[in-house]
Amino acid sequence: MALLVQKFGGTSVGSIERIEAVAERVIKARQSGHQVVVVLSAMAGETNRLLGLAKQIDEIPTPRELDVLLAAGEQVSIALLAMALNKRGYSAVSLIADQVVIRTDNAFNNATIREVETQRITALLGDDNIVIVAGFQGRDIDGNITTLGRGGSDTTAVAIASALDADECQIFTDVDGVYSTDPRIVPTAIRLDVIHFDYMTSMARLGAKVLQLQSVEYACQHRVPLRVLSSFDDSEGTLVNFDSMVSSTIIGIALQNQHALLEIALPETEISKHLALFGGTAWVLTHASDENKSQIVVVNDDIARLKLVFESKMRHIGMVSILSLVGENTEHYLDSVQKVLTEANIKVHTYQSDKKCLSLLINDDDHVAAVDLIHKRFVVDGQSLDNQSYLAVS
Amino acid sequence: MALLVQKFGGTSVGSIERIEAVAERVIKARQSGHQVVVVLSAMAGETNRLLGLAKQIDEIPTPRELDVLLAAGEQVSIALLAMALNKRGYSAVSLIADQVVIRTDNAFNNATIREVETQRITALLGDDNIVIVAGFQGRDIDGNITTLGRGGSDTTAVAIASALDADECQIFTDVDGVYSTDPRIVPTAIRLDVIHFDYMTSMARLGAKVLQLQSVEYACQHRVPLRVLSSFDDSEGTLVNFDSMVSSTIIGIALQNQHALLEIALPETEISKHLALFGGTAWVLTHASDENKSQIVVVNDDIARLKLVFESKMRHIGMVSILSLVGENTEHYLDSVQKVLTEANIKVHTYQSDKKCLSLLINDDDHVAAVDLIHKRFVVDGQSLDNQSYLAVS
Structure with missing residues (x-):
């Protein structure tokens, strides 16, 4: 029982x-x-x-x-x-x-x-x-x-x-579990039987909508095993726990689309104190060609609020998406990911990388093609999801 | 304040x-x-x-x-x-x-x-x-x-x-107050400025829908002055309190229609113990011509429940209404009310009378004519509502 x-x-x-x-x-x-x-x-x-x-x-x-x-x-x-x-x-x-x-x-x-x-x-x-x-x-x-x-x-x-x-x-x-990427964008997305809390937290933070970030963090913190299941069928769904880490592979691709790329007529050093007033999440890019200008990325809904902070110094440049590879030692994938995207004429504005996720900023118009391509090359072809590659961690 | x-x-x-x-x-x-x-x-x-x-x-x-x-x-x-x-x-x-x-x-x-x-x-x-x-x-x-x-x-x-x-x-x-009778039936019904709790309780018990009986009784018991007002205009409405009693007059006419007249093939003495099982409100009439039969009156919605008690002994005779005159010394009005109704060919099956209300059982088809007539003759013509006739009672 x-x-x-x-x-x-x-x-x-x-x-x-x-x-x-x-x-x-x-x-x-x-x-x-x-x-x-x-x-x-x-x-x-x-x-x-x-x-x-x-x-x-x-x-x-x-x-x-x-x-x-x-x-x-x-x-x-x-x-x-x-x-x-x-x-x-x-x-x-x-x-x-x-x-x-x-x-x-x-x-x-x-x-x-x-x-x-x-x-x-x-x-x-x-x-x-x-x-x-x-x-x-x-x-x-x-x-x-x-x-x-x-x-x-x-x-x-x-x-x-x-x-x-x-x-x-x-x-x-x-949906009937956590997928390697959004199955509405990539129909070949693979359902995960099990995912470690570290990856699930990254996936949720970086745009996967299947679980709300706050609840994943709360469950992780209190060590409550989570299972994501469909209300409409009897499949086992996806278990989120602490038992399964993978070695050097990509678990999934998360996507945050409908973000705005804004140019701010202020040096990068000035931006941060203004952003403290804003309170939302923003990604700051240095403007290489002019050190008195910066670029920032925010979720579209925050533009109005941000305008109150930066007023006329702010200019809307375009819509972008943040595509994130989540897994182990993801920094090793940077070169090959950039190469694949460049070959497909998909521009990478900038990127952020740490050991468990690699995020790339691309134009919003490219997001379907980019997710599809990266998922195919680094998740399916790379057999990242082969259960044999799971490394049990106590 | x-x-x-x-x-x-x-x-x-x-x-x-x-x-x-x-x-x-x-x-x-x-x-x-x-x-x-x-x-x-x-x-x-x-x-x-x-x-x-x-x-x-x-x-x-x-x-x-x-x-x-x-x-x-x-x-x-x-x-x-x-x-x-x-x-x-x-x-x-x-x-x-x-x-x-x-x-x-x-x-x-x-x-x-x-x-x-x-x-x-x-x-x-x-x-x-x-x-x-x-x-x-x-x-x-x-x-x-x-x-x-x-x-x-x-x-x-x-x-x-x-x-x-x-x-x-x-x-x-x-509605904008308590009326001398239901203004949807009698358009000449008069709005009362003030009514004593005793009469209001009778009116509510005997069919006036403007206030729920339970709340009137609760207010009376706890001596809370009530005022009935319209949400839609600025009139003063009707105050229900303990200050105004009338002398020998009729305050209002209450009506309970859509009641069923049932014949039960049991002597009156047998009826009461069966009714105890039923639990609802019933008015028992003795059947003058046959002491092994009785007539009872119940609200239409209770027929199904009553059938469980009396089964095949019960027969539905017709639909009736209970018309009640509410006021002071109402028993004095019995003869003249009966006379007025008889002249109008309205049959009175039976009646109940005490000092503050006189209730008459009539055929449901007659209820509009009867209320209209009684209201005109005993409320309007009788000037029962003339404020001069109020008798202050401490």
Whole structure:
């Protein structure tokens, strides 16, 4: 008997039929003899619907009240799943954040979990219940409703798994695991059976959307084994753990597209103190031909905010993508990667390299061709994913 | 400066525009120097939408989980109103049941309020906030979410007004006060400026829908002055209090239509013990011509349930209405009421009379004509509503 935390996202509970399918999934785990705690997101579309109502009133709604509003979404999905399980003869009890308790700081809309109490969940599991917890939300020390920000249900699941010392935290999603690159861009992408937390953290940080970075880091830090699974089939998915490192190979290609390349009429030394005001993530490039100019790369959505910092000194040059090879000793691949891209007439603006990832800045228009090419040459042809090459590390 | 509790129902918060109109209403009370606690229902249609989702899963959903589901409705409306008030420069804080705390028993779907804590509301009012409380819901002693049943937001408002010792509990609705009879049936119905709790309780019990009986009884018992007002205009509405009794006059005509007249093949003495099993409200008539038969009257929706009790002994005879005259010394009106109805060829099956109400059982087809006639002859012509005839009672 294992203790499993199973998290289902908005698409997985997007309709009554889907919720009933989730019930069947959960029952399967119970029938295998496991104890199950389920963490749910709001039904797909519900968070946006609620946000739409708020924005009709105020473009920037009161943060505290926005969290009261949005937290209603998960309350609906957990109640419906509990009903579906009860209807099928399985005792199930839903809990919202103050009933668990999930304690957070008071950063409304983007709170951080501080503590998860286990007493009530453990008692309910002991009485043979399936416990269903509202994801994404918590309570601050004064009992105010908080939310963890988008994708926060993953973090809720990991935090609960950690607090309960669960055997596995299973993240059910609309893809069936972690792939060597985004399968919507490269159809020949390969599903990984297992991936080490170090690589998974890099993949998530560098653009892989299958798992939210915060939840991977939280799981890594608390040593909670994660498994990414499809809600829609019965495959084993991908296990994220600490047991499998690879030797000198590329595990996957992550991509961050829709970034803006900006020219700033300031020397590089001046840029950093301005960027401290901005607070977002930016990649600074020195402008070789003119030391009084610099180039920086930011995610497209941050342009407006950055304009407040740099004002007229800022000029939009073009759209770029950051392509990252994640694996072991990736710095050894720099020359051959640059050669392959140059042969294909794909310009590399600049790059960053360390032992576990090599990131290249390319034009946004080139991103599909570049990912396809690099994936083929360095993952598939290079047989990086051959299980024989895994090196067990204790 | 007064302390007001203002309750707005589902229609009053049925859209963003309506919520913004409620905000303006609340601000008007603030600008008059009053402290305001607002109690809201869910947006019109939302409770039914949620119930519809539940019924797709289970025709009789788990009572505990149904309350978790339905309670999400008010959480949405209170957050939106708080945003609308904040946007207009007024500090407002929304609270759900566990934040107040509103403590109930554990009768899911039909809970009774046991206690309302005032500490947090009082502190927030003291800091110049408008406090917005989710109606209809509470928490049992174990922290489970409960709901008070349909119309329960009125009860929430009254319970909060009582706990806070508020000066007035204002129930905003889609009519502009309590009328001498249902103005949809009798367009000449007269709006009452003031009505004594005794009469209001009778009116609500005998079919007037403007206020829910439970909330009137709660307000009466805790001596909370109630005011019924329109959300849509600025009239003064109707004040329900203990100050105005009338002498020998009719205050209003209440109507319960769509009731079923049933014949039961059992003597009257046998009926009562069977009805104890049924649990609903029934009016028993002796069958004059055959002592082994009785007639009973129940609300139409209860027929199916009653069939389980009486089985083949029960026969449906027809549809009836109960028309009730509410006022002082109503028993004096029996003869003249019967005479008026007989002259109009309206059959009176039977009647019940006490000092403050006279109820007559008539055929359902006659209810419009009967209410119209009785209202004209005993309320308007009788000038029962002439304020001069009020008799102050301490």
